[in-house]
Amino acid sequence: NKGDNYMNQNCYKLFNFLFTEDKYKELTYGAKLLFALLVDKEEQTRNRETKHFYYKRIDMKKDLKCSKGFIETRINELKKCALIEDVRVNYKTQDFDSNEISITYNKLSEEPYMPIPKVLLTDDKYKSLNRLSIVMYAYFRYEFQNNLKTSNNEFIDEDNNVFCIVYHETLKSALNISLPTLHTAKAKLINMNLISQKRLSIGKPLYTYVYDPD
DSSP: OHHHHTTTEEEEEEEEEHHGGGGGGGGOOHHHHHHHHHHHHHHHHTTOSSSOOOOOOOHHHHHHHHHHHHHHHHHHHHHHTSSSEEESOEEEEEETGGEEEEEEOOTTGGOOOEEEEEEEEEOOTTTTTHHHHHHHHHHHHHHHHHHHHHOGGGBTTSSOOOOOOOOHHHHHHHHHHOOOHHHHHHHHHTTSSSSEEEEEEEESSSEEOOOOOO
């Protein structure tokens, strides 16, 4: 099952506590996404002898398709919330690729997370997706997967298809975004056939159907 595969090594981990604990709610979605990449890099180097690991700024820029300024701002957000430590090895050369990074949140192995399929960041097919769309997809997909696992018929439509309901106000609050920004990001997911939505009647909530990437 491709969905199960994404729950393991082929996904980044977007941790739930970043959206539920007051201490982290003001983090931008970009910082939360970067934290997912940092945790992944830390896990890839788990057998190292030091607490810290290296993740070059140039590689962060490439992986997130963003500027150096974006990376530095998001790093500072994570440091302010005491989620990471980031120590420059050589101040004189200003070598941004020599930073030693440590994850300082100590309970990650116990924390639930929303999987982000890595293919969304690595496959050119999805290059039109922005960072917000990717985080939003993870949010939708997590709710959808939870409904797949339940026997509650409340989330099965007349065609026997599972759906989820995520209200716009919930997304706005969780991602710290405006309604127009939300609609733009969601439209990208619809255009890429990653989600579809329908409303049964006026006043009823939107049913969201979530699909795995190719």
